[in-house]
Amino acid sequence: MSKMEVKTSLLDNMIGVGDMVLLEPLSEETFIGNLRKRFEHNEIYTYIGSVVISMNPYKSLPIYTADKVEEYRNRNFYELSPHIYALADEAYRSLRDQDKDQCILITGESGAGKTEASKLVMSYVAAVCGKGQEVNKVKEQLLQSNPVLEAFGNAKTVRNDNSSRFGKYMDIEFDFKGDPLGGVISNYLLEKSRVVKQPRGERNFHIFYQLLSGASDDTLKKLKLDRDFSKYNYLSLDSATVNGLDDAANFRTVRNAMQIVGFMEDELQSVMELVAAVLKLGNIEFKPESRVNGFDESRVKDKNDLKEMCELLGIEQSVLERAFSYRTVEAKMEKVSTTLNVAQAYYARDALAKNLYSRMFSWLVTRINESIKAQTKSRKKVMGVLDIYGFEIFEDNSFEQFIINYCNEKLQQIFIELTLREEQEEYVREGIEWTNIEYFNNAIICDLIENNQNGILAMLDEECLRPGTVTDETFLDKLNTICAEHQHFESRLSKNSKFLTDHSLPHSCFRIQHYAGKVLYRVEGFVDKNNDLLYRDLSQAMYKANHSLMKLLFPEGNPAKVNLKRPPTAGFQFKASVGTLMKNLQTKNPNYIRCIKPNDKKASQVFTDSLVCHQVRYLGLMENVRVRRAGYAFRQAYEPCLERYKMLCKQTWPHWKGPAREGVEVLLKGLEVPEEEFAYGRSKIFIRNPRTLFFLEEKRRQCLEDLATLIQKIYRGWKCRTHFLLLKKSQVVVSAWYRRYAQQQKYKKIKSSSIVVQSFIRGWKARKILRELKYQKRCKEAVTTISAYWHGTQARWELRRLKDEARNKRAVSVIWAAWLGTKVRREYRKFFRANAGKKIYEFTIQKIMQKYFLGLKNTMPSMSPIDKTWPARPYLFLDGTHQELRRIFHLWRCKKYRSQFTEEKKAIYEEKLEASKIFKDKKALYPSSVGQPFKGDYLEINKNPKYQKLNSVMDEKVLLADVVNKINRANGKGAPRIFLLTKKKFVLADQKTGQVKASVPLPDLNSVSVSTQSDGFFALKLKEGTPSAAKGDFLLSSDRLIEIITKLHRTGAASAERETIGVDISDEFLVQFKQDKVCVKFIQAGPKNGNSVACKRKNNRLLEVSVPSP
């Protein structure tokens, strides 16, 4: 069957009515009749609006399959027939999609199916929420925490074979996607009295039986246990085995579940050791031993069990044994030890067993929480599932029942608060027309129990803390006086005489009229159970145990932390934790499952009207229906409502500008929803019928689908269009390129073929022309040859004729000339013989000379004195003349050249001439100086202000001013000096300061020595005996050596009164330095010494100057 076909509706194939709101007429009979009819047809779920009523079928129904989960998944609450899955789905979806924290409140009396319902909700949520390795692990751990807690916290009671003996509230945490992250379990007051004693027909907690039946022989041996239940005092025997309960198999399930949840092997072992220890503890018995003071003191009867128990827990036997016989009381720093009698010893033993077990149970919860704790700190969405022990009325009700019933009372209160009162108040608040519906508010009963001043719990605490003798009777007395007037409190001895004769109310009891019925409580044990005392000796003994769990379980046993303050009482603790729970629940969106028990016999198909009627009454289900029917099924603030449904109307889609309320009005009008189906509140719209909501939802869903299709359509269109346009564009580009290419190829082909054709044609034409031309040429050649031959022949003929003719002519003229000559010679012979020969000779010579000179005029060289060219000699006999003419011409042009000179230029040339006389071919430095003009005053000392002082010292015109290096004889290094020369003297002055260092009159200068090489060294040698000579000769160096020495020489020569200054040119000369004569020697430096002149002192008498080779 396909999924589409299973679409059923709340209204399809309806047995009775699925929603009590639709019940017509509404009365208790029809209500119960409807429940019965549905129950008989296995329809165990029925709605009252959004509340689910669940009847316990006491048989397994095929309505929890995976297919069912799929059917209810993501479906509207009212869409399918009532099911717990619909509620779970609704809660989960509004948690996931609307971010509202949820709580699922499951109420009902013991055996009504609360625990089953909570498991169904959890398994549904686990099935529909996200999947993935990590998520699945979390889910598995959350689900597997149930069998573990059930094994330790559930037991068979007369009402329920698997009755929860503790309250459990579990927060399942989800991330924003709705994937489970983890959970937190809170447990409420375990009924620990069951550990030591069970009412008739009931059992101890499942784990004891499971361990003994399911554990391997080996394990049992290790735990020192026996498989036989009857060996253990704490296990009631009459109902040790329960029909349909396989303890052994369950033990394996529990072990497995513990492993999945994350218990380590050693933790598992420790827990089993504790369970075994409790069993052993129950077997310890005491006997009285008389003492001298007349009191009995207890002694352990058979020490074997004690020993085994101590071994299991690692306790020193003597310590525990002593703790069972003595009790240390600490008061005001004093320790008093009193003995315990047998009854007290049993009391101590049982207290220890109860504490051991209940603390272990709390530890289990903590340990499970550690495993299932969400790993992230980010904000979580929470779904809380509350499965608390149901309301119970036993024959004998004690403190535990009182506490359990109080808790149920509180839950009823919260139900009333949130559904009945809150709903009605909301109508009033929103200004919706409303007639109040009466319902019973149990706040008064809650107040009776929990009021801080005169509530029963407060008085019990007061009694427990009061000094003096406190017994359960004194507590009852107190109740009798204080609560006597309360209309829900009944007691035989209360001042209210009404009950004095009520024999159903024993003296040691009080009765409370709970919302769910009257319950008679026996006060016996109230004080004790509320105190929940464990002798300190016992807790200290436990703390000392060498066992991994014991220190955690009995922290108050730590001697270092002795606390004399009383621990808070059990009642106080429970009240506080219930208070916290209620606050927690109020912050969440509640979802109710009201469980109803069809019969007392745990039988399927049995529907006891009176029992159901009772439950329907106290659960306030009729009122619930009435409120629901009178009111509106659904309400929502205008803004979110408009936001959710605005797409259903053209005016409101996509944006509504006006106030939200008007938008909603327009919307509903547009949708033609009948007027009576809704009401406008102040801030909310109220929709009467769920079907209207369903109609809106359905419309919205369709509309969303259409919108999605539209968006998809537009997007797909856009995508295809852009894709197509892109393809088209690319195609155009590609084809353009291809066409171009193809045309190119085609063109190339045509071109090359036409070239081929052309070349063939041209070749053919050319060959044709060539052939023609060749033919013509051959013709021409033939003609030419023929004509040449012809002309040749003719010419030869003519030549022969002319030759003949000329020969003839010449012969005639020769003969004639010869004849004439002979005639003339005969005539002139007599004159000619005298001087004719000489004249002819002279004439010939004259003619030749004339031709020579005229020719020379045209071939004359330039006027430059350095022009070396000269025309070639024409005749050998003119050689001498030719050379002489050349010399004369040169001298003449030199004279011409000189005649252009000014006086200054003349002087300069004279100087240059003088230099050449002195140095030419004698000093290697000379050629480089030829091109440089002799400027003389290089320093321009009369213009340069720096040398003003020096200038003023000079009394004559300065002929030369330059910077020279004065060579130091000591190291051969030079120091710059200004060298000045006038007609009369030369002066050496400091370059920087211009201070005169030496002034030597020229007559005192004897000679100058220089080397033959290209260096600038020169020695100015002074005449011996003159005053200047006293300081010694000067060894100087200058690049302008040639100019300096020439000028010195000329100046010396110019002064008439003295002889010229001699210039010695030699590579070795002596210089007189003060006393010593030093030889200055010039050598050619090798190439590696660089190309600068270096002067080095070789020894005292030798300065060596190395000059780079040119």
Ligand SMILES: Nc1ncnc2c1ncn2[C@@H]1O[C@H](COP(=O)(O)OP(=O)(O)OP(=O)(O)O)[C@@H](O)[C@H]1O
């Ligand atoms: N939906 C169901 N289908 C089949 N059997 C059910 C269902 N609900 C409950 N039962 C049966 O009823 C028994 C008692 O149910 P459950 O333990 O859930 O009751 P309870 O309300 O938790 O009682 P208590 O308050 O004692 O814990 C279950 O052990 C089971 O056999």
Ligand SMILES: [Mg+2]
């Ligand atoms: Mg239960």
